[in-house]
Amino acid sequence: MTWLITGGAGYIGAHVVRAMAEAGLRVAVLDDLSSGAARRLPEGVPLVTGSTLDRELLDRTLAELSVEGVVHLAARKQVGESVQRPLHYYRENVHGLTVLLEAVTAAGVGSFLFSSSAAVYGTPDVDLVTEDLPCAPVNPYGETKLAGEWLVRAVGAAHGVTTACLRYFNVAGAARPELADTGVSNVVPMMFERVTRGEPPLIFGDDYPTPDGTCVRDYVHVADLASAHVAVARRLAERRGAGDLTLNIGTGRGVSVREMAGLVLEVTGRTGLEPRVEPRRPGDPARVVGSAALIGEELGWTARYGVREMVESAWDGWCLHRPEARRG
Numbered sequence: 001m002t003w004l005i006t007g008g009a010g011y012i013g014a015h016v017v018r019a020m021a022e023a024g025l026r027v028a029v030l031d032d033l034s035s036g037a038a039r040r041l042p043e044g045v046p047l048v049t050g051s052t053l054d055r056e057l058l059d060r061t062l063a064e065l066s067v068e069g070v071v072h073l074a075a076r077k078q079v080g081e082s083v084q085r086p087l088h089y090y091r092e093n094v095h096g097l098t099v100l101l102e103a104v105t106a107a108g109v110g111s112f113l114f115s116s117s118a119a120v121y122g123t124p125d126v127d128l129v130t131e132d133l134p135c136a137p138v139n140p141y142g143e144t145k146l147a148g149e150w151l152v153r154a155v156g157a158a159h160g161v162t163t164a165c166l167r168y169f170n171v172a173g174a175a176r177p178e179l180a181d182t183g184v185s186n187v188v189p190m191m192f193e194r195v196t197r198g199e200p201p202l203i204f205g206d207d208y209p210t211p212d213g214t215c216v217r218d219y220v221h222v223a224d225l226a227s228a229h230v231a232v233a234r235r236l237a238e239r240r241g242a243g244d245l246t247l248n249i250g251t252g253r254g255v256s257v258r259e260m261a262g263l264v265l266e267v268t269g270r271t272g273l274e275p276r277v278e279p280r281r282p283g284d285p286a287r288v289v290g291s292a293a294l295i296g297e298e299l300g301w302t303a304r305y306g307v308r309e310m311v312e313s314a315w316d317g318w319c320l321h322r323p324e325a326r327r328g
Contacts, residue, residue: 001237002026003111004067006052006100007074008045009036011181012115012171012222016071018042018179019226020233028065030058031074040179052096058103069111069236070104071229072097075144078185079119082141093144097151105159111236112152113229116165118218118248120146123285130291131167131246138283149246156244162236163243169218169250169290171225173310179222180317187217187257188311191264192318196325200273201261205280208287216254216287221305221313225249231299250290251303260307267311268325 003020007013008029013036020027021042028046031038038047046065050057052074061067075093076082082089097114104112119142120135137143149165156163172188174180184193191201206213228249235245261275295301319326 001068002028002065003069003071003233004028004030004061004065005071005073006030007036007072007115009033009038009040009047010073011179011183012225013073014040014179015175015222015226016073016229017045018175019223019230020071021045023230025230025233028061028067030061035183052100053092055099055103058100059106062103062107062109067107067109069113069233070100070109071113071115071233072100073115075115077117077141079139079141082139082144086140089140089144093141094147094151097148101151101155104161105155110161111233112156112161112163113232113236114148114152114163114165116149116167117142117145118167118169118250118288118290120149120167121288123283124288125285127287128252128289128291129248131248131294153244162239164232164236164245164247166228166232167246167248167290168225169220169248169288171222172219173221173223173305173313174317175223175226175313177313177317177320180314180320182321187260188264188314189318191261192268192315192325195264195268195270195273196318196322198273200276201264203257203261203275203277204284206258206277207280210256210286212256212258214257215284216256216289218250218253218289219255219260219307219310220250220303221310224303224305227304228295228299228301231301235299245298247295247298248290248292249295250292252289252292254287254289255307260311263308263311267308267315
């Protein structure tokens with residue numbers, strides 16, 4: 001069975017590709033390389049360069065590679081950009097998914113795994129977010145992910161495709177330095193960028209109803225996230241045409257922004273810097289921590305890595321791509 005992984009040359013995608021390949025699953029990648037890099041892929045993994053908006057390319061790829069399952073990771077994912085460019089996000093994330101599903105159903109592909117996000121929950125006012133919590137996204141990015149879930153489930157039910165929607169919480173770390181996140185849109189690399197310049201990490205608001213007044217989030221190591229995809233892909237292959245799964249991918253443990261900033265300063269050796277508090281950002285909920293109970297019950301999966309391992313591995317990758325950071 002061949003799995004086509006869209007967005008497989010990106011930060012998360014490359015980890016999923018390697019984990020699935022190392023688990024003995026046959027994989028191929030479709031990526032437009034707008035943010036991904038071919039060098040991240042293991043030797044021998046086929047790479048098709050192109051977009052999920054290109055139906056002709058999709059039809060040809062699915063047929064030539066005899067694809068039986070798809071892991072759909074390709075998407076635009078920056079919250080702020082989604083607010084500024086909602087039409088772009090709906091075109092890329094929802095219309096791109098629509099075109100892909102049209103090709104998938106025409107080709108008779110039996111399994112479909114959709115990369116969703118905890119952004120579908122919006123600003124939940126609960127200690128632990130469970131999958132049955134009503135979804136109320138607060139930005140276009142989250143809206144496109146929720147719309148994507150609806151579409152995937154509907155197509156699965158109508159066409160006998162076994163589906164899964166995985167709601168990621170905050171992803172960090174690297175399985176190998178060369179696979180690290182090279183962007184600066186996530187909290188850990190954002191802090192790395194500042195300390196590399198000799199500037200303190202920023203904390204947006206310290207008056208939230210949390211133990212230290214700063215926002216609390218659930219961070220999951222990207223290697224754990226990748227292993228979850230392996231477990232889900234195997235389940236989908238075993239249950240062809242037999243319904244869908246919707247699962248949180250997280251740890252169930254919360255880490256405050258102040259705790260994360262302190263750990264970043266410790267790991268990077270910049271303990272002389274003091275985090276700087278800025279005003280709250282609109283729409284930031286006080287606490288978003290996901291329950292990982294359901295995926296444990298369904299698949300026996302649990303996260304292995306802690307937050308220190310996430311920061312240390314991410315820092316090794318950051319320094320590989322930016323050697324000046326180590327010297328600072």
